[in-house]
Amino acid sequence: MDDAHAPGSPLNRGDLADQRFLAATGIPRIDVVDSTGSTNADLLRGVTVDPGAWPDLSVLTAEYQTAARGRLDRRWEAPPLSSVSVSVVLRPVNAEGRPLPTQSYSWLSLIAALALRETLLETAALPAELKWPNDVLVRGRKIAGILAQLGPMVDGSVPPVILGTGLNVTLRESELPVPTATSVAIEGARTTDRTALLKSYLSHFAVLYRSFCNADGDPTAGMAGGPSLHKRVEAVMVTLGKQVRAQLPGDHEIIGHASRLDDYGSLLVVDRDSHEHVVTAGDVVHLRPWTSPDAPNQGGYA
Numbered sequence: 001m002d003d004a005h006a007p008g009s010p011l012n013r014g015d016l017a018d019q020r021f022l023a024a025t026g027i028p029r030i031d032v033v034d035s036t037g038s039t040n041a042d043l044l045r046g047v048t049v050d051p052g053a054w055p056d057l058s059v060l061t062a063e064y065q066t067a068a069r070g071r072l073d074r075r076w077e078a079p080p081l082s083s084v085s086v087s088v089v090l091r092p093v094n095a096e097g098r099p100l101p102t103q104s105y106s107w108l109s110l111i112a113a114l115a116l117r118e119t120l121l122e123t124a125a126l127p128a129e130l131k132w133p134n135d136v137l138v139r140g141r142k143i144a145g146i147l148a149q150l151g152p153m154v155d156g157s158v159p160p161v162i163l164g165t166g167l168n169v170t171l172r173e174s175e176l177p178v179p180t181a182t183s184v185a186i187e188g189a190r191t192t193d194r195t196a197l198l199k200s201y202l203s204h205f206a207v208l209y210r211s212f213c214n215a216d217g218d219p220t221a222g223m224a225g226g227p228s229l230h231k232r233v234e235a236v237m238v239t240l241g242k243q244v245r246a247q248l249p250g251d252h253e254i255i256g257h258a259s260r261l262d263d264y265g266s267l268l269v270v271d272r273d274s275h276e277h278v279v280t281a282g283d284v285v286h287l288r289p290w291t292s293p294d295a296p297n298q299g300g301y302a
Helices: 019-025 039-049 102-122 194-214 229-235
Strands: 030-033 059-062 083-090 128-131 135-138 141-150 161-168 226-228 243-248 252-261 267-270 276-279 286-289
Touching: 019 194, 039 059, 039 083, 039 141, 039 161, 083 194, 102 128, 102 135, 102 141, 102 161, 102 194, 102 229, 161 194, 194 229, 226 229, 229 252, 243 267, 243 276, 252 276
Parallel strands: 030 059
Antiparallel strands: 059 083, 083 161, 128 135, 135 141, 141 161, 243 252, 243 286, 252 267, 267 276
16 A cells, blocks of 8 residues: 555645646536535535536535435445545536436446546556446445436526545545445555545546547447447446346335346346346345355355
8 A cells, every 4th residue: 555645644635726637637626625514415505506606527525524425315424534525516418518318317327436446446456346336346345336416407407417426545444334345445455545546536537428428428339439338337347147136115126137237227137037127226225146045155246
């Protein structure tokens, strides 16, 4: 691990405000606060009260979040200066300024997960994978979660998306929210420099996001001369090919083979009768590996 950045080092605000970095990423503003309840909640309030002040790719990051939340209102609190807690305002339009179809919005959290995976590989030298719908894993343990929330429609314009990401950086085992979590430090990363990790994530995200927007939100279009977003996500998603149990609202559940993602980023699960079920990120309560009681234990992911 990089000893130059001991646990508890604050973000380098000068580095984050560097005009070359902002120009290269297309980020119009990046605000750093010492403490807040939730960066997502702050930006949802900001785009409601003064939408003009928060253009596309505006960023808010906090040294400490007291009321961070994930999917289904799950809450947790990490020690100050131990995580990357960042939210971004997205107002997706193509190169001509035409808004993307809102059904493509489900891919935005997957773009964030993909960008964070690239950051962990390149900057931290960690072997990261994606777990559907919104987690990033390292060696089977959750290192980051992503939450996309739809903002308000103001003056008939397309509602923005607030995309929040929380990455565990210097948390020790005793500080983890659940035993199936991990952190950059615990995994023995090349660096725990939160500024470097945040800048890398925002840089990767901006490239993928802009490419997606320029393709009119089409996940099957090639990106930056390479594979499509759909192919890139499927290639690194540990969920696919596994037997899973999807718990849905109202005590419903689907057990079957997680086969692929559809064009909307939903998970397709084939049950024992060969029926294909579409599981959407907005509906699923839990998605867990499942092993038949009479089958040998295959292992799985958290």
